[in-house]
Amino acid sequence: MSSTPAKPVLVANEASNRPSREQALEAVRTLIAWAGDNPDRPGLIDTPKRVVDAYGEWFDGYDADAGKELSRTFEDVTGYDDMVILRDIEVESHCEHHLAPFLGKAYVAYLPGEKVVGISKLARVVEIFARRLQNQETLTNDIIDAIESHLQPKGVAVLVDAAHQCMTTRGVHHRHVSTITTRFTGAFKDDPVLAERFLKLARG
Ligand SMILES: Nc1nc2c(ncn2[C@@H]2O[C@H](COP(=O)(O)OP(=O)(O)OP(=O)(O)O)[C@@H](O)[C@H]2O)c(=O)[nH]1
Ligand SMILES: [Zn+2]
Numbered sequence: 062m063s064s065t066p067a068k069p070v071l072v073a074n075e076a077s078n079r080p081s082r083e084q085a086l087e088a089v090r091t092l093i094a095w096a097g098d099n100p101d102r103p104g105l106i107d108t109p110k111r112v113v114d115a116y117g118e119w120f121d122g123y124d125a126d127a128g129k130e131l132s133r134t135f136e137d138v139t140g141y142d143d144m145v146i147l148r149d150i151e152v153e154s155h156c157e158h159h160l161a162p163f164l165g166k167a168y169v170a171y172l173p174g175e176k177v178v179g180i181s182k183l184a185r186v187v188e189i190f191a192r193r194l195q196n197q198e199t200l201t202n203d204i205i206d207a208i209e210s211h212l213q214p215k216g217v218a219v220l221v222d223a224a225h226q227c228m229t230t231r232g233v234h235h236r237h238v239s240t241i242t243t244r245f246t247g248a249f250k251d252d253p254v255l256a257e258r259f260l261k262l263a264r265g
Contacts, residue, residue, distance in 0.1 A: 085113045085116070086109040086110065086113055087109075089108065089113060090109050093108065093109075119153075119155060120155075120193060120194070121192050122190060122191065122193040123192075127185075127203075127211075128211050130185045130186055130189070131207060131211035131212060133179065134176035134177060134212065135179075143172070144170045145171055145172075145173065145177070145180065146168065146169070146170035146262050147169045147170070147180060148168050148262070148263055149166050150167040150168070150183070150184045152164065152166060152167050153191060154191035154192070154193075154195070154197075155194055156194070156197075156225055157194040157195050157196055159227035159231070160194070161226040161227035161230070162226045163197065163223045163224065163240075164223060164224055164226075165221060165222045167187045167220070167221045167222075168220040168222075168263035169183050169187065169204060169218070170218045170259045170262075171212065171214040171216065171217045171218075172216045172217075172255070173212070173214050174214045175213070176212045176213065178212055186204055186207050186208065190204055190207070197221055197223055197225075197240055197242050198242055200242075201219050201220075204219050204221075205217050205246060214247065215248045216246055216247025216250065216251075216255070217245075217246045217249065218243070218244070218246075218249040218256065219242075219243065219244050220241065220243045220259075221241070221242045222239055222240070222241045223239060224239045225238075225240060245259075
């Protein structure tokens with residue numbers, strides 16, 4: 062079996078280039094003051110700490126490696142030759158344009174080649190890329206590219222359905238709009254019947 066070198070899907074800011082926690086706390090204080098409030102009033106005094114901690118959680122995908130999650134594979138799948146699909150994977154992400162949350166679900170399927178991966182790892186891959194700044198199209202692509210390069214499957218299909226708070230709570234204020242992105246590779250791209258089965262299963 063040929064093995065394609067894993068493609069780096071994101072260059073994270075090196076830890077050494079990152080501002081200090083103190084600088085991040087000060088940046089939050091500046092934003093609070095810019096919004097018109099007093100960062101020293103009792104209700105806000107601990108807010109920079111909470112916000113910086115929350116950023117640490119929301120963006121911990123920069124310190125995670127999707128390839129590592131997909132490196133533990135199994136080759137004995139006793140003749141199983143159909144797609145493996147995970148539905149309703151929670152997506153909690155932030156758009157790179159406004160740093161606003163976008164929330165929704167991802168649906169991920171792959172048609173195994175030689176390698177099968179533990180199903181939780183697919184959800185972890187979604188989580189890792191979701192916990193970085195990007196747009197929904199890039200998120201969809203990054204999930205696909207990681208699975209493609211590390212598992213070399215016969216095909217991958219990803220659908221992401223999410224509501225962007227930059228559209229619902231500001232800007233155009235369309236509260237019920239959700240955005241769907243899909244991408245198909247390999248057999249899912251070549252075989253409309255397989256793609257249709259994926260979409261039907263994803264929709265439940
Ligand atoms: N394609 C794409 N666009 C996104 C995503 N998240 C947010 N956007 C859009 O990014 C665009 C940024 O447009 P700009 O005109 O630069 O910013 P803006 O003035 O804040 O735009 P409005 O949101 O229309 O007020 C907006 O149309 C957003 O709806 C995403 O995941 N994918
Ligand atoms: Zn946005």
